[in-house]
Amino acid sequence: MRSDRGQSAPLGLKIAAAGGLLFLHLPIFLIFVYAFTTEEKSFVWPPPGLTTQWFAVTWNRPDVWAALSLSVRVAAISTIVALVLGTLCAAAVSRTRFFGRETISLLVILPIALPGIITGIALRSAFSLAEIPFSFWTIVLGHATFCVVVVYNNAVARFRRTSGSMIEASMDLGADGFQTFRHVVLPNIATALLAGGMLAFALSFDEVIVTTFTAGQQQTLPIWMLEELIRPRQRPVTNVVAMVVVLVTLLPILAAYYLTRDGDQIAGSGK
Amino acid sequence: MTIAALNSNPAPAILPGSGGMRGALSDLLWRKPSLLLLLMLLPPILWLGIVYIGSLFALLLQSFFSIDEFSGLINRQFTLKTYGDLLQAANLDIILRTVTMAALVTLASAVIAFPIAYYAARYARGRWKALFYLGVMLPLWSSYLVKIYAWKLILAKEGILTWLLAKLHLLWLLDGWLSLPIVGGNSVSVSFTGTFIVFVYVWLPFMILPVQAALERVPGNLVEASSDLGASPGQTFRNVLFPLALPGIVAGSIFTFSLTLGDYIIPQIIGTSRLFIGQAVYSQQGTAGNIPLAAAFTVVPIVIMGFYLWGAKRMGAFDAL
Numbered sequence: 001m002r003s004d005r006g007q008s009a010p011l012g013l014k015i016a017a018a019g020g021l022l023f024l025h026l027p028i029f030l031i032f033v034y035a036f037t038t039e040e041k042s043f044v045w046p047p048p049g050l051t052t053q054w055f056a057v058t059w060n061r062p063d064v065w066a067a068l069s070l071s072v073r074v075a076a077i078s079t080i081v082a083l084v085l086g087t088l089c090a091a092a093v094s095r096t097r098f099f100g101r102e103t104i105s106l107l108v109i110l111p112i113a114l115p116g117i118i119t120g121i122a123l124r125s126a127f128s129l130a131e132i133p134f135s136f137w138t139i140v141l142g143h144a145t146f147c148v149v150v151v152y153n154n155a156v157a158r159f160r161r162t163s164g165s166m167i168e169a170s171m172d173l174g175a176d177g178f179q180t181f182r183h184v185v186l187p188n189i190a191t192a193l194l195a196g197g198m199l200a201f202a203l204s205f206d207e208v209i210v211t212t213f214t215a216g217q218q219q220t221l222p223i224w225m226l227e228e229l230i231r232p233r234q235r236p237v238t239n240v241v242a243m244v245v246v247l248v249t250l251l252p253i254l255a256a257y258y259l260t261r262d263g264d265q266i267a268g269s270g271k
Numbered sequence: 272m273t274i275a276a277l278n279s280n281p282a283p284a285i286l287p288g289s290g291g292m293r294g295a296l297s298d299l300l301w302r303k304p305s306l307l308l309l310l311m312l313l314p315p316i317l318w319l320g321i322v323y324i325g326s327l328f329a330l331l332l333q334s335f336f337s338i339d340e341f342s343g344l345i346n347r348q349f350t351l352k353t354y355g356d357l358l359q360a361a362n363l364d365i366i367l368r369t370v371t372m373a374a375l376v377t378l379a380s381a382v383i384a385f386p387i388a389y390y391a392a393r394y395a396r397g398r399w400k401a402l403f404y405l406g407v408m409l410p411l412w413s414s415y416l417v418k419i420y421a422w423k424l425i426l427a428k429e430g431i432l433t434w435l436l437a438k439l440h441l442l443w444l445l446d447g448w449l450s451l452p453i454v455g456g457n458s459v460s461v462s463f464t465g466t467f468i469v470f471v472y473v474w475l476p477f478m479i480l481p482v483q484a485a486l487e488r489v490p491g492n493l494v495e496a497s498s499d500l501g502a503s504p505g506q507t508f509r510n511v512l513f514p515l516a517l518p519g520i521v522a523g524s525i526f527t528f529s530l531t532l533g534d535y536i537i538p539q540i541i542g543t544s545r546l547f548i549g550q551a552v553y554s555q556q557g558t559a560g561n562i563p564l565a566a567a568f569t570v571v572p573i574v575i576m577g578f579y580l581w582g583a584k585r586m587g588a589f590d591a592l
Binding site: 008009010012013014016017020021022023025027028030031034042043044046081084085086088089091092095096098102104108109110111113114115116117118119121122123124125126127129136141144145148171175176178199202206208212213225226229230234239240246247249250253254261 | 293294297298300303304305308311312314315316318320321323324325326327329330333344383384386387388389391392393394398401403404406407408409410413414415416417419420421422423424425427429430431434472475476479506525529530532533534535536539540548549552553556564565566568569572573576
């Protein structure tokens with residue numbers, strides 16, 4: 001029983017917390033305003049006027065579409081690889097105790113615990129030593145490596161909440177391992193995998209640091225944006241693309257949140 | 272082989288084995304959990320081991336090569352010469368600058384994160400709690416480049432910050448700050464101040480989450496007991512809350528510190544021409560073509576983070592992750 005229930009926070013704390021959250025959110029909302037500005041050359045604030053013409057201009061830019069398409073394809077393949085590897089790893093680590101278990105969980109986390117530039121340059125120097133030319137697959141190789149951890153984290157959390165006795169019951173009732181996986185394990189972890197997959201997709205879709213090292217001449221959407229930030233060509237188009245990127249990444253995050261939130265009440269969790 | 276494995280089991284099964292190839296395989300895996308474990312672990316270990324660890328070793332190996340100053344070719348002979356180059360004054364300067372920035376960013380993130388985390392852990396309930404959680408997760412996950420771009424819009428000379436300060440008649444304050452030697456510059460978007468602000472902004476959510484997790488484990492009656500015993504809010508914070516939140520802060524600092532050490536895009540887009548480690552790595556491997564020196568540079572954050580993680584583990588920060 002908490003005695004502070006209903007008690008309200010000190011005013012100073014409220015202001016500090018609200019201020020912190022505003023600090024986190026205002027800059028992102030500004031992007032939305034800039035996507036409609038009539039100003040072409042500079043970052044003038046407030047916008048002299050509002051227009052939707054830049055959406056049409058952006059729509060007709062083949063380079064934006066090419067970058068978007070590459071990003072989506074890379075993210076899709078990386079997500080699939082990460083789903084397979086992350087789920088296998090999570091199942092092994094959460095079900096049994098074995099020698100080297102800690103090492104495995106460290107191995108999965110390492111690609112995001114170390115700065116991205118290390119992963120990037122390590123892959124690049126390995127490609128050059130092994131004389132692998134840059135391609136679609138070199139990008140996927142890097143992305144899948146750091147996407148595994150997101151799927152792994154989601155799956156491990158769900159495996160821990162799923163009762164092992166359900167698997168035993170299924171086997172006792174005569175199902176073989178594959179049937180048990182298909183009808184008992186998979187339905188239980190499905191939403192966690194979906195959430196992990198969406199986060200992995202968002203992570204890959206947004207990744208820029210590792211990609212700069214593994215992409216060669218190809219442009220994913222973030223690489224395209226980086227180019228525009230360093231050598232701006234048509235600023236309003238960048239504004240529109242930035243807004244689209246925010247929307248494309250936020251939707252899977254929200255979906256993933258709702259999926260894992262409901263997951264707390266999933267069958268077997270309280271047993 | 273499958274049959275032999277089944278027969279070698281001394282205790283007779285209560286049920287007969289399942290029929291068919293699939294059934295036999297399923298039985299085998301049920302009886303031999305270690306085989307199942309091996310099959311499950313093999314793909315991820317092969318992938319991460321070859322692609323990731325293999326690459327890291329390739330990188331480490333390259334740092335012991337050197338570059339021929341005349342031909343620009345890489346000399347594949349073991350030498351410590353490249354590490355010697357790392358100790359030149361200009362390079363040490365880069366390392367020192369980056370580590371100082373990482374420390375300052377970590378400190379500022381902890382200060383800003385604490386009230387948010389404390390409010391979310393102790394006062395937010397139900398719908399508000401969910402709102403706070405999303406309020407931290409959305410900026411954490413939203414596009415890294417877009418966030419930097421947004422700050423370019425805010426900090427540029429003709430941007431929002433100047434406009435706001437002009438409205439408040441505080442432009443003299445900004446001009447005064449920008450005229451200072453190290454932190455200043457032509458505008459905030461080309462100064463260390465700008466780099467610092469954007470670093471704090473981008474990594475802040477990584478600090479809030481572990482601090483909130485640590486604070487959530489502090490029982491509310493501990494705070495009340497402290498004030499019942501006559502402690503002022505400040506004393507309660509210093510002697511009760513802060514020590515209990517410290518593992519969370521250290522856990523968060525692993526991210527803020529490590530990410531700042533390695534980043535090269537933020538200081539490139541918002542900052543001065545004086546380099547950070549990440550930028551040095553990028554330019555050494557790219558324009559300069561000196562992969563050994565780039566590799567030696569990346570060893571610096573790896574070593575620093577190695578010590579950092581070791582220290583953090585001793586403080587129990589890993590339980591707060």
